[in-house]
Amino acid sequence: MRCLILIPTYNEAATLPALLSTLSGLRPLVESSALDVLIVDDNSPDGTADLVRAHDGFGDWLSVLVRTAKDGLGSAYRAGFSAALAQGYDAVVQLDADGSHPAAEIPAMLALLRTHDVVIGSRYVRGGATVNWPLRRRVLSWCANAYARRLLGLSTRDTTAGFRAWRAQALIDAGVVRTTSNGYAFQVENTWRCERLGLRVAEHPITFTERTAGVSKMSPAVAAEAAALVLRWRVSERTMPRPARSKALLGQRS
Numbered sequence: 263m264r265c266l267i268l269i270p271t272y273n274e275a276a277t278l279p280a281l282l283s284t285l286s287g288l289r290p291l292v293e294s295s296a297l298d299v300l301i302v303d304d305n306s307p308d309g310t311a312d313l314v315r316a317h318d319g320f321g322d323w324l325s326v327l328v329r330t331a332k333d334g335l336g337s338a339y340r341a342g343f344s345a346a347l348a349q350g351y352d353a354v355v356q357l358d359a360d361g362s363h364p365a366a367e368i369p370a371m372l373a374l375l376r377t378h379d380v381v382i383g384s385r386y387v388r389g390g391a392t393v394n395w396p397l398r399r400r401v402l403s404w405c406a407n408a409y410a411r412r413l414l415g416l417s418t419r420d421t422t423a424g425f426r427a428w429r430a431q432a433l434i435d436a437g438v439v440r441t442t443s444n445g446y447a448f449q450v451e452n453t454w455r456c457e458r459l460g461l462r463v464a465e466h467p468i469t470f471t472e473r474t475a476g477v478s479k480m481s482p483a484v485a486a487e488a489a490a491l492v493l494r495w496r497v498s499e500r501t502m503p504r505p506a507r508s509k510a511l512l513g514q515r516s
């Protein structure tokens with residue numbers, strides 16, 4: 263199995279080196295014919311992309327896709343997923359650059375992909391946790407999850423999780439590169455698509471640790487986008503007849 267780890271970055275020069283060294287150490291431990299890393303950087307002014315180019319693994323297992331300007335997390339992931347599919351990878355792991363997601367769980371998540379289409383690194387199943395998250399962020403995350411689960415009737419506990427392993431075929435089936443949402447909404451939209459399409463979703467417990475360097479790109483606009491889109495999806499599901507809804511979900515004309 264050829265696997266690509268996809269990391270979107272915007273001004274992550276302070277956090278990315280530690281993650282790259284963890285990933286470098288992990289590569290020999292993973293039972294896969296390739297474990298490559300693609301950074302999708304939006305021309306970070308702090309020189310994140312230069313740092314990638316200067317890394318020992320650059321040109322071998324590490325590469326960077328530099329876009330012209332900051333265009334959002336969802337858009338960066340769509341570009342990365344498209345590249346992964348075009349290059350014929352069998353599996354893709356998505357994770358943040360800020361050290362919040364424990365990369366050491368990647369082998370376990372890839373092992374679960376043998377029996378599942380998508381594996382979510384979950385804070386909200388037994389064994390999962392958040393560390394050093396301020397109360398405000400915990401409340402926001404809890405409310406966002408409760409809202410999405412309730413309105414869309416989802417059974418996934420961590421609908422906004424950004425640490426996921428995908429079979430390439432699941433990315434294709436769920437139409438992930440045709441989505442349009444950008445922040446937390448991107449993660450919720452993919453969860454919703456996977457559940458509606460009946461993909462096999464597993465939640466693997468992880469400990470999420472608040473970033474200790476760099477700056478969060480989370481903003482009220484990101485939360486508002488997610489709240490509005492979840493409501494829109496709920497309304498569309500209520501008003502659209504089922505066959506048209508399935509086609510809409512898959513990005514096809516009805």
Ligand SMILES: Nc1nc2c(ncn2[C@@H]2O[C@H](COP(=O)(O)OP(=O)(O)OP(=O)(O)O)[C@@H](O)[C@H]2O)c(=O)[nH]1
Binds near residue numbers: 269272332473479480
């Ligand atoms: N390429 C690209 N990456 C982005 C963009 N916005 C955020 N990112 C990256 O996406 C990942 C998640 O962003 P964070 O700022 O950690 O946001 P978050 O995880 O939702 O919020 P925190 O919990 O506060 O860290 C990080 O690796 C960011 O560098 C963007 O517009 N373009």
Ligand SMILES: [Mg+2]
Binds near residue numbers: 362473
């Ligand atoms: Mg983060």
